[in-house]
Every structure is written in structure tokens, then in C-alpha cells.
Amino acid sequence: MSLARLTQLKNEVAACTRCGLCKTRTNVVFGEGNPRARLMFIGEGPGRDEDLLGRPFVGAAGLLLDKMMASIGFNRNTVYIANIVKCRPPGNRDPQPDEAAACIGYLRSQVAIIKPKIIVCLGRISARYILGTDIRITRDRGVWHEVKGFWILPTYHPAALLRNEALKKDAWRDLLAIRAKYDEICSGGANES
Numbered sequence: 001m002s003l004a005r006l007t008q009l010k011n012e013v014a015a016c017t018r019c020g021l022c023k024t025r026t027n028v029v030f031g032e033g034n035p036r037a038r039l040m041f042i043g044e045g046p047g048r049d050e051d052l053l054g055r056p057f058v059g060a061a062g063l064l065l066d067k068m069m070a071s072i073g074f075n076r077n078t079v080y081i082a083n084i085v086k087c088r089p090p091g092n093r094d095p096q097p098d099e100a101a102a103c104i105g106y107l108r109s110q111v112a113i114i115k116p117k118i119i120v121c122l123g124r125i126s127a128r129y130i131l132g133t134d135i136r137i138t139r140d141r142g143v144w145h146e147v148k149g150f151w152i153l154p155t156y157h158p159a160a161l162l163r164n165e166a167l168k169k170d171a172w173r174d175l176l177a178i179r180a181k182y183d184e185i186c187s188g189g190a191n192e193s
């Protein structure tokens with residue numbers, strides 16, 4: 001059921017022209033993973049590699065995200081990965097507010113279909129559009145927010161960890177917190193690796 005609804009939504013998004021990013025994209029990057037995942041990772045938008053392949057987090061940052069997930073017992077078959085905007089902002093710039101506003105309804109629909117219990121915001125842009133504009137990732141990462149039944153945690157984007165190794169210590173703490181929260185509220189779940 002979730003898979004059918006996600007597929008229907010994916011087909012709709014594939015033809016989307018709601019914002020100007022449709023003019024420069026190669027592929028729409030809808031998202032991927034387990035349609036019944038209890039843990040969902042949300043980034044800001046596709047980069048060059050993602051745009052070319054039409055899949056989320058497949059470049060260097062994606063490889064690191066894979067390792068981060070594996071370190072706490074998850075993989076792409078047990079979580080769901082998506083972005084705030086589904087088309088690449090040119091030059092990897094931040095998505096503009098009007099682009100995010102045009103696109104975020106798709107993410108809301110994905111969340112409504114998948115119904116994750118835990119949402120991890122990867123980086124400042126993701127956290128701001130999900131939790132509020134006053135979020136500062138260095139100050140607010142690692143703090144849980146319980147919103148409308150979801151447990152939401154902002155943490156560093158893997159690209160930030162590639163740029164600055166010193167951030168990895170805090171990122172590791174956040175990963176352990178994600179695992180602990182999962183074990184606390186999702187124990188016995190069908191989606192564990």
C-alpha cells in the first residue's frame with residue numbers, strides 16, 4: 001500500500017514544474033528506501049551526482065552517510081532518504097525559499113505515507129525547513145524535538161563532516177542517540193537490519 005502510494009507520488013513529482021529548478025535538472029531525485037521505514041533521513045537537495053543518477057546521497061557525502069548508517073545497524077533498505085527539494089539547485093547553491101515552499105509538500109506527502117517515527121535532519125537547511133528558521137546546526141544539533149508524534153533530530157550534513165573532520169565526534173554522538181531512540185520507541189520493528 002505504502003509502496004503503491006509512493007510510486008504514484010513519484011510519478012507525479014517526475015513531471016513537476018512547480019519551480020524554476022525544473023529547467024536545470026537532469027533528473028528529479030524523489031527519494032528512496034523502505035516505504036515502511038521508521039527512520040527517515042532528510043537532506044537539503046540533490047547535488048551533481050544525485051542529479052545525474054536520480055538517486056539521493058550517491059556522491060562522496062552519500063558514501064559517508066552509508067557508513068554512518070551502517071555504524072548503527074541501518075542501510076538503505078531499512079531507512080528512507082529524501083530531500084527538501086527534489087531537483088538540484090544549480091551549482092549546489094542553497095535552495096531558495098520559494099523553491100523549498102513549492103516542493104516541501106511532496107516531502108510532507110512522503111512522510112504522511114511512510115509514517116516514520118524518527119526523522120533526522122541532515123544539515124542546517126533541512127533542519128530550518130523542518131524545525132524552524134532559528135535553527136543553528138552547530139548550536140542545536142543533537143537536540144530532540146517531539147513534533148506531532150515524530151521524534152526529530154538535527155545533525156550535521158555528511159558533506160560538512162567531509163569538510164571538517166573535527167565535527168565527526170559530535171556526529172557520532174548523534175548517531176548513537178538515533179540508535180538509542182530507535183531501540184526505545186521502535187523495538188521489535190520490521191525494518192531493522
Ligand code: SF4
Nearest residue numbers: 016018019022087103
Ligand atoms: S524542486 Fe520540487 S517543486 Fe521544484 S520543480 Fe523540482 S520537484 Fe517541482
